[in-house]
Amino acid sequence: MPTLDQLTAALRTFVADRDWQQFHDPKNLAMLVASEAGELLAEYRWVRGEEADAHSREPQARARIAAEVADVGIGLLLLCDRIGLDLGEAIAGKLAANAQRYPAEASRGRAERPAGLRPGSE
Amino acid sequence: MPTLDQLTAALRTFVADRDWQQFHDPKNLAMLVASEAGELLAEYRWVRGEEADAHSREPQARARIAAEVADVGIGLLLLCDRIGLDLGEAIAGKLAANAQRYPAEASRGRAERPAGLRPGSE
Amino acid sequence: MPTLDQLTAALRTFVADRDWQQFHDPKNLAMLVASEAGELLAEYRWVRGEEADAHSREPQARARIAAEVADVGIGLLLLCDRIGLDLGEAIAGKLAANAQRYPAEASRGRAERPAGLRPGSE
């Protein structure tokens, strides 16, 4: 499996070969992430929650989902590279903050606020 | 920098410790990715494109942006883990497909369709 | 109930009084719509589909949902006003196009593609 650094290097070459850096200011890349996330969302839009796992295994749906997941990931890596952010460290840092904010005992099985995965946003 | 595998392992523990798997069907996780992408988007909403790089370096904005980037990344990794998808391989595969779809020469500097980063969606 | 024209007039005054037109180019307004849609999405993120109607009636959730729905609507109306588009006519036009694209008989109860509500996007 390629590392984040290897993927970032490949993306950088891909973009430079097409002279697309000019379009990739951080604002546009945030829009790329969000619009691709909207396409990923569309894949599950009419699927019942209980059937979402099975839907994710159905070959045609799976290929589309993988492509949309990849597009969101590409957008994130392009943005991180542009603004000099290490995605892996950002995730590790956020996970550490979440662990403090949502103590395991107090949070166990409570659906009300596992918005808990986005502390700071409330 | 932690690898995707290490991050996924840490996330899995975090979620299991809180018994949150029950909320994490793929549909809900796609919603998590999209709503966090919306928060990332909000960070750049009123920023001019030419000022988006500088905005991304301003310490307070940077901390918020890093947190939102991390949240999107966490959502993606949770989804990939749930449906058994390797994020790194999905990105590498999509990049290879994009390279075919957008030949470097023909695509150079053409803004019209570097929607090109999302073949299949048009 | 206020008409779309009345709401648009009120929004125009609100924005002019604060000299916010300068931030409201169509790109920024599309970002406003999408980021507010992300907040609306977050309201239903961990709610089971079968419980989403009841959740929408719970007073506190309802107030938040109404506020997010309004924010998306405000963004849409601001965008329409900026680019000279009549929202009501656009919706009526799209509905007519959808009626042709999704003949009632052939589409009845078929979940596969009531993505049908967005012809042209596939």
Next chain:
Amino acid sequence: MPTLDQLTAALRTFVADRDWQQFHDPKNLAMLVASEAGELLAEYRWVRGEEADAHSREPQARARIAAEVADVGIGLLLLCDRIGLDLGEAIAGKLAANAQRYPAEASRGRAERPAGLRPGSE
């Protein structure tokens, strides 16, 4: 121009004729709004802010933008109808709340927080 009530009535017939109510729980409709908002966003993704007005007048882009705006509006109206919310009143109510939260004098021309269009979200 059709009123919101007229549009809602037309949508209700359209959906009933196809027996699509079964897919339209509020959670799915929030996903519809957000995924369509993502498609609207994509229309402006690589367009510079200064060129977004001109882009919105270009006939082919305009037709796509109108269709995406309509799709978001359709999603909003379907959601409002499902949960018994009056969209016009919700917008009027939010605008009144915003007027209090963002006094004209204090807010004039200040870009920092015309996130001001979404009080309550911060």
